[in-house]
Amino acid sequence: xxxxxxxxxxxxxxxxxxxxxxxxxxxxxxxxxxxxxxxxxxxxxxxxxxxxxxxxxxxxxxxxxxxxxxxxxxxxxxxxxxxxxxxxxxxxxxxxxxxxxxxxxxxxxxxxxxxxxxxxxxxxxxxxxxxxxxxxxxxxxxxxxxxxxxxxxxxxxxxxxxxxxxxxxxxxxxxxxxxxxxxxxxxxxxxxxxxxxxxxxxxxxxxxxxxxxxxxxxxxxxxxxxxxxxxxxxxxxxxxxxxxxxxxxxxxxxxxxxxxxxxxxxxxxxxxxxxxxxxxxxxxxxxxxxxxxxxxxxxxxxxxxxxxxxxxxxxxxxxxxxxxxxxxxxxxxxxxxxxxxxxxxxxxxxxxxxxxxxxxxxxxxxxxxxxxxxxxxxxxxxxxxxxxxxxxxxxxxxxxxxxxxxxxxxxxxxxxxxxxxxxxxxxxxxxxxxxxxxxxxxxxxxxxxxxxxxxxxxxxxxxxxxxxxxxxxxxxxxxxxxxxxxxxxxxxxxxxxxxxxxxxxxxxxxxxxxxxxxxxxxxxxxxxxxxxxxxxxxxxxxxxxxxxxxxxxxxxxxxxxxxxxxxxxxxxxxxxxxxxxxxxxxxxxxxxxxxxxxxxxxxxxxxxxxxxxxxxxxxxxxxxxxxxxxxxxxxxxxxxxxxxxxxxxxxxxxxxxxxxxxxxxxxxxxxxxxxxxxxxxxxxxxxxxxxxxxxxxxxx
Amino acid sequence: xxxxxxxxxxxxxxxxxxxxxxxxxxxxxxxxxxxxxxxxxxxxxxxxxxxxxxxxxxxxxxxxxxxxxxxxxxxxxxxxxxxxxxxxxxxxxxxxxxxxxxxxxxxxxxxxxxxxxxxxxxxxxxxxxxxxxxxxxxxxxxxxxxxxxxxxxxxxxxxxxxxxxxxxxxxxxxxxxxxxxxxxxxxxxxxxxxxxxxxxxxxxxxxxxxxxxxxxxxxxxxxxxxxxxx
Numbered sequence: 001x002x003x004x005x006x007x008x009x010x011x012x013x014x015x016x017x018x019x020x021x022x023x024x025x026x027x028x029x030x031x032x033x034x035x036x037x038x039x040x041x042x043x044x045x046x047x048x049x050x051x052x053x054x055x056x057x058x059x060x061x062x063x064x065x066x067x068x069x070x071x072x073x074x075x076x077x078x079x080x081x082x083x084x085x086x087x088x089x090x091x092x093x094x095x096x097x098x099x100x101x102x103x104x105x106x107x108x109x110x111x112x113x114x115x116x117x118x119x120x121x122x123x124x125x126x127x128x129x130x131x132x133x134x135x136x137x138x139x140x141x142x143x144x145x146x147x148x149x150x151x152x153x154x155x156x157x158x159x160x161x162x163x164x165x166x167x168x169x170x171x172x173x174x175x176x177x178x179x180x181x182x183x184x185x186x187x188x189x190x191x192x193x194x195x196x197x198x199x200x201x202x203x204x205x206x207x208x209x210x211x212x213x214x215x216x217x218x219x220x221x222x223x224x225x226x227x228x229x230x231x232x233x234x235x236x237x238x239x240x241x242x243x244x245x246x247x248x249x250x251x252x253x254x255x256x257x258x259x260x261x262x263x264x265x266x267x268x269x270x271x272x273x274x275x276x277x278x279x280x281x282x283x284x285x286x287x288x289x290x291x292x293x294x295x296x297x298x299x300x301x302x303x304x305x306x307x308x309x310x311x312x313x314x315x316x317x318x319x320x321x322x323x324x325x326x327x328x329x330x331x332x333x334x335x336x337x338x339x340x341x342x343x344x345x346x347x348x349x350x351x352x353x354x355x356x357x358x359x360x361x362x363x364x365x366x367x368x369x370x371x372x373x374x375x376x377x378x379x380x381x382x383x384x385x386x387x388x389x390x391x392x393x394x395x396x397x398x399x400x401x402x403x404x405x406x407x408x409x410x411x412x413x414x415x416x417x418x419x420x421x422x423x424x425x426x427x428x429x430x431x432x433x434x435x436x437x438x439x440x441x442x443x444x445x446x447x448x449x450x451x452x453x454x455x456x457x458x459x460x461x462x463x464x465x466x467x468x469x470x471x472x473x474x475x476x477x478x479x480x481x482x483x484x485x486x487x488x489x490x491x492x493x494x495x496x497x498x499x500x501x502x503x504x505x506x507x508x509x510x511x512x513x514x515x516x517x518x519x520x521x522x523x524x525x526x527x528x529x530x531x532x533x534x535x536x537x538x539x540x541x542x543x544x545x546x547x548x549x550x551x552x553x554x555x556x557x558x559x560x561x562x563x564x565x566x567x568x569x570x571x572x573x574x575x576x577x578x579x580x581x582x583x584x585x586x587x588x589x590x591x592x593x594x595x596x597x598x599x600x601x602x603x604x605x606x607x608x609x610x611x612x613x614x615x616x617x618x619x620x621x622x623x624x625x626x627x628x629x630x631x632x633x634x635x636x637x638x639x640x641x642x643x644x645x646x647x648x649x650x651x652x653x654x655x656x657x658x659x660x661x662x663x664x665x666x667x668x669x670x671x672x673x674x675x676x677x678x679x680x681x682x683x684x685x686x687x688x689x690x691x692x693x694x695x696x697x698x699x700x
Numbered sequence: 701x702x703x704x705x706x707x708x709x710x711x712x713x714x715x716x717x718x719x720x721x722x723x724x725x726x727x728x729x730x731x732x733x734x735x736x737x738x739x740x741x742x743x744x745x746x747x748x749x750x751x752x753x754x755x756x757x758x759x760x761x762x763x764x765x766x767x768x769x770x771x772x773x774x775x776x777x778x779x780x781x782x783x784x785x786x787x788x789x790x791x792x793x794x795x796x797x798x799x800x801x802x803x804x805x806x807x808x809x810x811x812x813x814x815x816x817x818x819x820x821x822x823x824x825x826x827x828x829x830x831x832x833x834x835x836x837x838x839x840x841x842x843x844x845x846x847x848x849x850x851x852x853x854x855x856x857x858x859x860x861x862x863x864x865x866x867x868x869x870x871x872x873x874x875x876x877x878x879x880x881x882x883x884x885x886x887x888x889x890x891x892x893x894x895x896x897x898x899x900x901x902x903x904x905x906x907x908x909x910x911x912x913x914x915x916x917x918x919x920x921x922x923x924x925x926x927x928x929x930x
Contacts, residue, residue, distance in 0.1 A: 651913040674916045681888045682846060688888070693895070694912050 077104035145209035175225035187240035189253040195226040228264040254317035283335030300349035343386035351393040381667035430468035480537040519596030643698035650694040739806035755791040847884035865897040
């Protein structure tokens, strides 16, 4: 206040001085100015009488006319402002009057734009033109731009109230109706194309002649009316919806759906949920299909195909969206584990590839294949079951010398080690070490005894560390005397160099190459199992042997012996023995003799290959039981570890923690954990709390 | 007087003055006491076999018939509990004294008369669980034995729990007889049954929560009841 007071005093003094000079200066000046202003308008146009304008002018020209007048007004306004520039700069700010230009705009706004003769017409015309443009007509966008620019120049409120709000309302009505019509007569893909086009058109329209701020608002309208309101119907469209698109790999359509749905709330979860349940359903069908289960390799290949398919969809259509990848992973984890034989089949798939499938395949491709296998492995809840089978299959590969690529074998071991840690693979690695050590041992054996063994058969021994290999404690069969002597020699050599060890022969796992001369003088090299060798060697000293005689001489357990005789006598083209009577199955009264008429195109004949095959039901049960047995100490160790650290813990938490600790190996069954806890209580590792029934206490 | 002083009684020898009346009273009380103790011992020796002076199964049989109860009667188990007898079928002198002194029974008639009170004592809430767990331990006859076969467990449940929890025990025994998963029962499971009877609404089972730390056999039992209820 005080400063304002001072200022006024100062000003008064200044004015006094001027007034003294010319008291009528202001009045004179205004006259000149007034004249000038009138002149400006007269020169340029016939004044501001729009009465005439809308009487004579058909409505569609209203915009042109308005545009012309507006530009005249602007020019006039410019000049007036120039004339009154001094006033604008000094007098107006200090007296807080409206500046000249703004005043001019306000006058235009109140007298022209808001005149009831023009206001509605202007709006209707503009909206009509936009509608025409939407229906495909070409309109004068330059004119539209100018008119809209005029509204914007008149202030944001004018733009919003006189254009934007009604524009958005009309647009919403338009798109509501249009989407209704579209959805009745188009399939999902077409509809999405239309919606996308409409959206782009609106964006383009904004860039051409609307305020940039309107873009978000109008796209919002289109998104809501065309996408959000029809989302569920679109996704579930019978023959063209999301499921159909996924089935047909319609990557472009899927990409469009993703892009459009991303713009609306819960759009992406909607897609994701439908995709997830589709993958789960089809995956479940796949893994429970008994046809597929017949061929483990095919089973795994279809899993891999399915994974490839969805990886591609997510990469190319769903922008590699992390949440979609997670949904895919959890779906795979869900259905792979629905089939308890998945771990076995995955191992069989690897076995197949490493036996034959990789010959001539490039190194990178092997790596890719192994990586894919690892990906499936990651989904397995029962990784320990996989390990069991993998060990069995690897043992067979190593012992039969059937593995194609040592590098590939080792590469997979390294991957498993990275994934599950040292413990998981230590035994597998032990198997490789044994193979290598055995080679050296055999070299040592032959360099020590080579000279006196030159004439006899050749023995190759693989010394397997108990525990590392899936050996069974099987009864050693009676070896032919030639072999027996050799084996004893090896035994004394080995035990002589390694004291304190024990050797037992796993005759059920070996193979032999025999040179055989048949009655007609034909010579063949037979590749057989150790059991088969034992049987065949008997025929060096006998023409004819009954089943019982063979059983007595070899002491091979009957189930194995029957299988072995079947492969020697009943397989066409490999029947080196003849059986009396001729039938498919081996009976205990059958009699066998050498098949003199045996012929083969190949000089080397492989009989009864020991290829890993799907386990039979009882074998499966047995493996399962072994797995369960192996889990018990692991669960108990986890319980003790946790209780040792926590001392007191309630039941639910102990179950949760044990499950978590073990999940990298297998999914522990809560009732099994409970059993283990009870066993620990029994052995005084734990006790129940006397008061709180949920608690266990650790007894140190 | 001289007879009582000849006894090497600690309080007597320390007493500086000879207060006649008091001494007489104490002597009488002592005589009564010692004679009760003596009678308890005498009763023991009437059943025990020499040597090493322990009541053996045969002696217990005789005791039972003297008491007029069957040897499988729960009351004989209660008596064993009162004695805190270590080994099934055998009562030592110390154990015998522990129970009969507490029961103030120095004759077989007094012992028989004390049985109802003993039964009430066992049923007291402070003793029930203790008696129940004792029943299990008493049946562990071998060194380091930790299990009892389900058949014996059924008989034992009948004996110690059925009178209180008739429907529960009947269901449990039925279950134990038809199931094949468990052939023996350990202490933890045994106590689980007791908890179950005492804590769970039967037959509703509405407050049974298998997330609690119940022994698995109780979970299985509850599953079995529920599945049989349809």
